[in-house]
Ligand SMILES: Nc1ncnc2c1ncn2[C@@H]1O[C@H](COP(=O)(O)OP(=O)(O)O)[C@@H](O)[C@H]1O
């Protein structure tokens with residue numbers, strides 16, 4: 156345990172010096188404030204409180220931004236050590252590869268948690284400012300924070316796995332961008348196209364829920380939208396969220412980080428310094 | 429006394445290259461062994477195998493009674509890699525504190541360790557601003573953590589100035605007196621000669637010689653050189669007496685003779701009395717011995 160904490164402390168310091176803490180928090184706060192400002196325009200017909208609207212739009216933001224930040228922080232984790240030549244010495248220390256990965260994960264998760272808490276917090280302050288009753292929705296805000304951290308953990312693990320597979324930072328960066336595009340952008344586009352061609356058929360009722368749960372980013376979206384009863388204000392794929400039981404999307408959120416870390420460990424074990 | 433390190437019949441191939449061929453050696457506690465060899469002889473490969481960083485094809489390696497790279501072995505072995513590197517964003521002190529924590533030691537010892545390698549003044553500066561020699565010292569400092577029983581140092585004195593080298597070997601003397609076995613590679617032969625207990629010469633992946641400097645000297649049986657300065661105007665007559673000697677452009681007579689013929693030759697030269705102004709006996713240098721073994725297989 157002390158090895159993990161020591162690694163985490165060192166990684167956090169490095170991330171801080173490389174301005175990653177500043178970049179991550181800055182990005183989250185900036186985008187959250189923009190969304191909160193846009194969401195504070197009168198919504199009229201929708202019968203939900205202001206904070207639920209904010210949470211719904213923050214969810215859509217987080218689906219893109221959290222995986223991106225996680226991949227940006229993690230792609231260098233193993234490949235960078237290989238390139239700098241720091242890995243051989245580290246591996247002669249009485250510390251396991253799992254401990255090294257968990258230490259990095261802990262530091263990067265702490266940074267992500269800080270960034271989303273400050274970002275969402277800024278949006279919360281704005282929402283409560285214009286409508287004090289919005290404080291009722293604090294629960295959904297807390298849920299959004301911890302589920303964002305879980306989503307981040309999944310993509311951090313995936314980033315470590317790619318980093319260990321590529322063994323060169325440039326290659327790892329390319330793979331990370333590709334993963335982000337596929338998992339976060341193209342996957343949803345493909346699902347939308349299928350829904351449209353299917354026209355409410357077997358695909359939409361049977362395969363779509365499974366496809367949404369199989370992608371951690373979609374599971375995150377579905378979980379937060381259905382938990383917050385904000386499905387009504389969410390368009391597109393989010394509309395399907397109502398059909399999926401909450402426990403299923405929650406399970407996906409919890410299982411994915413474990414899977415990603417297991418993959419990362421398997422890839423890291425293959426790296427010969 | 430059980431050896432700290434035992435290697436028997438170790439063989440390692442990289443695709444087409446046979447990096448180590450049937451290498452066997454032992455290292456007892458408190459002994460300092462120098463590993464010599466040309467570039468690509470297999471020194472770094474052997475060290476990485478001892479540390480468990482890379483697998484090997486056949487043979488046996490035991491480190492402090494454990495398998496190389498096992499958790500128990502890693503607790504007792506410290507390493508200084510060739511061209512050691514650290515994260516440039518950390519300060520020397522932060523880096524050493526981290527390594528201390530990984531070995532379960534008190535991070536506060538960092539200041540003292542850095543002072544031992546003469547880096548106290550730069551402890552709070554980022555490693556990115558360090559010179560190569562300073563990074564090498566950080567590497568040395570981390571290898572001293574927690575009284576290792578085996579120290580594996582890959583070209584530890586590269587990048588160090590002569591004074592730092594001497595300080596470095598003084599550090600090693602202290603460690604080996606406490607029972608730490610030390611395996612180091614180097615190509616600065618003169619320093620190895622004075623400060624290690626035994627010498628191992630690797631050539632093309634084979635251990636071609638092993639022993640103290642005196643052992644190697646005897647094994648190699650290289651000829652001894654005698655330099656004779658003739659008295660004023662006696663060069664020609666002296667050369668006539670010793671047709672086997674060559675005359676250098678500096679007017680000195682140079683003899684090359686086997687160890688066994690040294691004393692008779694000396695006697696016949698000194699017998700000439702005032703004909704000879706001065707005489708020097710030059711034993712084969714470590715470089716000569718080293719090249720003798722290292723070149724044996726046509727390298
Ligand atoms: N990872 C590797 N892949 C392929 N060949 C290697 C690798 N590492 C070392 N070698 C080869 O093994 C031989 C020994 O290398 P090395 O142990 O680094 O030599 P030294 O440290 O004595 O200079 C060299 O021929 C080198 O090219």
Ligand SMILES: [Mg+2]
Pocket residue numbers: 471472473510582
């Ligand atoms: Mg080498």
